[in-house]
Structures are given as C-alpha cells and as structure tokens.
Amino acid sequence: MPLSGPILDQAAGTASPLAPVSLNLLADIDCIVWRREMAADGVIRYSWFSNNVASILGVPPEALAVNSKGALTVIHWADRDAHIAALHQSARMLQPCQENFRAITADGETRWLRGSSYPRKTGDGRIVWEGLWQDHTQRIRAEAQHQMLMDRAADCIFIISGNARVTWSNAAAERNFGYPAEELLNRCIGELIDLPGCSSCTKKHLVQSDNAADCLPHGSHEVSAMRQDGTTFPFEITISETRSDGKLSLIVIGRDITRRRTAERLLEESEQRLRVTFAAASLGIVVVDLDGTIRFYNPAFETMSDSSRGSLLGVSLYSFVPDTIMPPPSRIPPPGMAFCVMCEPHLEDGGDHHWRLTGTKFAATPNAAEHSMLFFIEDTTETTHIAQERRQLELMLQEGHKLEALGRLAGGIAHELNNMLGPILMGAEMIARTAPLDHRNTERVQRIIDAAKNSRDIVRNVLAYCRKEQKTLTPVDIVPIFDGFSAMAASILPPSIKVEKYREVEHAIVVADAGQLQQVLLNLVNNARDAMFGAGTLKLELVTLQPRQLAALSRKFVDDTDGTGSRPNPLSAIDFDRPHVEIRVSDTGCGISPSTATKIFDPFFTTKPVGQGTGLGLSVVQGIIKSMSGVIIVDSTLGKGTSFLVILPQSNELPV
Secondary structure (H helix, E strand, C coil), rough: CCCCCCCEEEECCEEECCHHHHHHHHHHHHHHHHHHCCCCCEEEEEEEEEEHHHHHHHHCCCHEECCCCCCCCCCHHHHHHHHHHHHHHHHHHCCCEEEEEEEECCCEEEEEEEEEEEEEECCCCCHHHHHHHECCCHHHHHHHHCCCCCCCCCEEEEECCCCCCCEEEEEHHHHHHHHCCCCCCEEEHHEECCCCCCHHHHHHHHHHHCHHHCCCCCCEEEEEEECCCEEEEEEEEEEEEEEECCEEEEEEEEEEHHHHHHHHHHHHHHHHHHHHHHCCCCEEEEEECCCCEEEEHHHHHHHHHHCCCCCCCCHHHHHCCHHCCCCCCCCCCCCEEEEEEEEECCCCCCCCCCCEEEEEEEEECCCCCCEEEEEEEHHHHHHHHHHHHHHHHHHHHHHHHHHHHHHHHHHHHHHHHHHHHHHHHHHHHHHHHHCCCHHHHHHHHHHHHHHHHHHHHHHHHHHHCCCCCCCCEEEEEEEHHHHHHHHHHHCCCCCCEEEEEEECCCEEEEEECHHHHHHHHHHHHHHHHHCCCCCCCEEEEEECCCHHHHHHHHHHHHHHHHHHCCCCCCCCCCCCCCCEEEEEEECCCCCCHHHHCCCCCCCCCCCCCCCCCCCHHHHHHHHHHHHCCCEEEEEEEECCCEEEEEEEEEECHHHH
C-alpha cells in the first residue's frame, strides 16, 4: 500500500498515529512499518506494510501471506512458534511485544529482523499492534564473523576492565586455562597470569581500584600462567590499552609457548651437544670460503696449527697448507661428495708434519650466494713416521737377509782364501829369509808379502763383520795400546799430516781385544787421512769420564742434534753410574753433514768414489765397539773437521 496520506483504521474510522513523514523516515533506515490485528476469535492478519518490504525481503507487500497459526510465511520456520507465543503473551497482557526473528527472502537469503510493537484494544474486541522491524543482518553477520574469528583464534584473548577483571574472553582462553566462559568473567587477571612485578598486595589493590593500566606492564612479556587444575605453563602475552565511551580497557593477547620452549630446549641441547662434540673432536674442523679464508675452526685445529697469531679467523688456510695440492675449482666435487689430499703443512716450528685433509663443498646458509668448504684435518705425522720407520725396518730386514747371505758366502770364501793365502805368505817369507836376492827381487818379494797380509786383513774384516770370527775379550790396559798406536800413526802418515797426542791417565783397564782396538783406531785414522786429503792435523786423545761428565756429554749431544732434544740419545746404551774411558780421534778435514752423519754407520754406506771404499769399515768398527759394551759417536761440523768418540766402560779386573 502507498505511504502517502493518513493511515485510517478501517474498523474504528480513526487516523493512524503514524504520519507519512514518520513512515518515510523509518523506511529510510531499513525499517519495515506494519499493522497487525488479532480478531476476537484469535485469527491474526496483517492489514498493511510499508513499501520497503520489497527492498528488504524481495517480495511486494501484497504477496506476504500468513499461515494457519497467524505467522508470516517469510519468517524462518524455527522462529515461528516463538514469535506466535510472544504475540499471544502481548495480547493477553497488553504489553509491548519484542519482535526478534529470522526471515527468508525471495532469493533464499536469511535476514535478521528486530523491533517492537505496542498493542491496543479496540471497541469491537480486536487487538491491534503497530510496530516496525529493523534489518540487523549486517550487524548480526559482523558479530558472528567476529565471534567465529575470536573462537577460532589460537591465541588467548582477554578484555580486562580498569580493575583488572576479565570482561570477555574467547574460546582459546577457555581451552588453555580450563575454565568455562562464565567462570572467567569477573575473575582477576592476576589469578590466571603471574604478571611481572604483580605481588599479592598489588593484585588486591588492582581489584579495589581502577588503575590497572598504570600497574599492569604494557608490551610483550613471557610469564607463567596457571590452569584451573593448578598446573602452570609458560605464557607469552602482549598487553595494550583501549578506551571506549570514556572507559579504559586492556586487551591481553597471549599464547601457550610450551611447545616452543620445549623446541628451544631441545634445540639448545642439540646445539650444546654439537658444540661439545665440535670442541672435543680430535680431528681439526675448519670452514673456509672458496678462496681459503677461515670462517670457523675448532680447538683441535688451533692446537694442530700451533700458531702464535691468536685468532685464526680471517687467516688463509693456504698459509698452512700449500694451495697447489688443492684441486682446481672446476674439479671440486659437488656438495655431498668429498675429496682427500695429503700435505706437509708449513708450521711455525718448522718440524716435519703431515696432514690428511678431507674436504666437501656445502652451502653455509640457505641463501648463500657462494658455497663454502668444510675440511676435516687429521694429523698423520705419527702414523707417517711409523710407516717410514716400518719401511726402514723392512729395508734393514732386507739388508739383514742380504748380509746373512753375504756372511755365509763370505765365510766360505774366507776359508778358501785363507787356504790359498797361507802357502803364498809362507813361501814368500821363506824366500825372503833364505834365498839370496838382489835389491829388485827383494822389493818384489816384499810386495808379495804385503799384498798377502793385506788380503789376510780383508778376510779378517769380512769374518769379523759376518760374525764368523769370534774374539775372546779380556781385561787389557788401554794406555800401552794407545801409546803404541800413536807412535805407529806418526810413522805411517805422510809428513803433511801433523799428529798430536794427549793422554791424561797412566792406567785404564777395559774388557776388550787388543787387536780389534788397533783395527778400530787404524780404520778411524785412515778415514781422517782421506777427509783431510793428505794435509792437516790429527789429534789423538785418551781421557777418563766420570758419571757427572758422562751426563753433561749426554745432554750436549742431545741438545746439539736439532735443538729440541727430540732425537735419540747416542749415550743411552751405557751405564752412567760407572766411569768410562774415551778415545777421541779428531781431524781438520772437510767435516760431515748432519744428514750424512746419521747414516755413516750403515752397512755398505760410503761417501768415497767407486773403487775406493766398501762401506763396511765404520759398520765393522761399530760392531766391535758394541761387542765391548761401548759406543761410538761422531761429532762433526761442515768445513771444521770431524771427531770420533769411542767410549768404553772401565773395569776393576786386572789385565791378564
């Protein structure tokens, strides 16, 4: 029906109190204005509606129908009974009727209508209501969306009044704290959350006043929260304030961080185990850029590098490891594959070190522009030295087998040579003593005798080295042997070699063989003569060494070997508690290098040209001295000469 003109009560003939202007104003605010009548027999009908029914419900006013109970058919079926019951209550009591129901539009959309109507009774017994329904669909939907959002939120949300009491909470708060919504209302927030700096007296003060914003800490905090069953859990909160209608409220948003704390604890424990493993690893672990710059390293590598630079961060790995041993960038295996190299690092101590590096390429961070290199470094110095020593032992064993075979061969040859040399030497000596010979033939016979004797000495040396000739050692006074050999040396050496003798003892008893001692001295003198190339000074000394002097001499040779005292002690085989005798044979020749000095006693080692030395002389000498419980040491400096020290233990026995 049109809204223009007065609305007449057709039964009473009076004008409606709703003026056209008022109807238009109500229509502009999405309100449906209507008149409803209930006859005396209880039949309900609607006499008119405002025209905006079509814009709100999608049907014209004349199309609205009423069912048998008096309810509009556009009202949702679930709300019809309650709506009819409210109408009958209003009719009996003649009190205003609160209209609140859902309506279904022509398109099937649900809309929420809310309003009120005021009943009046006419003279003919009818009850007439005039009222309006306002469309609250948007507000109801917004509230539903807000409630759905709040209920689905994983975080707990509280609205706190000025006196710190809960005025609203969401479903997450109920789930996390174990309280139903009605028990959370008006509860002090301090009973749920252990707020920083909020003591019991502070909580009491909060409840009795309206200064919660001043007392509760704003911002984000990690606190302890308590559930209804008394259990506590870590809780992260953010407190902010808002004002509405001049009233202060606090918004508390929080979440249970038990899982995060557990994950952080497990991560921290994992990192701690990783740090302990990394620090305790016996292998050196280094992370470097592709150019070799060290970005990370463990204590084992710091110990291995033995560097005095302090921190190694930013130092190039190639300052220790030659970059030439590394594969070129194009040949470095891709991530997940490793390569291995061996090297001799350049360390500050200058020692002989060996490292094995196992490297792999990897991305240090997920977004790293370039890859890094991870190296596991193993110090193989000891194992390398053991392998070298094993190889030397194998070579020595092979040489021993050779010498054993040579000894068996030499033993047989020596006996055969002795059988041939005996008649030659005997016949030559008989000719020299009995036959009348001229001067030339006498020299020839003497050369035969000398050659036979030299051959006999060679056979004896071979037998002595091969242990085929055993000597019986007896106590002898070494002083007469030393004096006699010194005189002989002065006579057999060329005049260009000056012989000096020094002896500080009158008697010195050692357990030895006199002939072998002369053989030792003769070998040492011949080597000195060759080292001086026929010109120089030969010094022969005989002194005694007391235990204190032996200890000092031992320290000297150990320290002078390489300056570190790491080499074997050459005097370790002697007894430092008893006196010894030292025979020193010194020359002013060319000297011996340290590398050569370590090998001069090895069998078949010689520095002489081919044909001038067998390499057995000093080896035989060392064997003879060892058989007498003594040691022989070489002390030499290149360009300054060489000294051989023969040290023998003194004996308390009397010479035979």
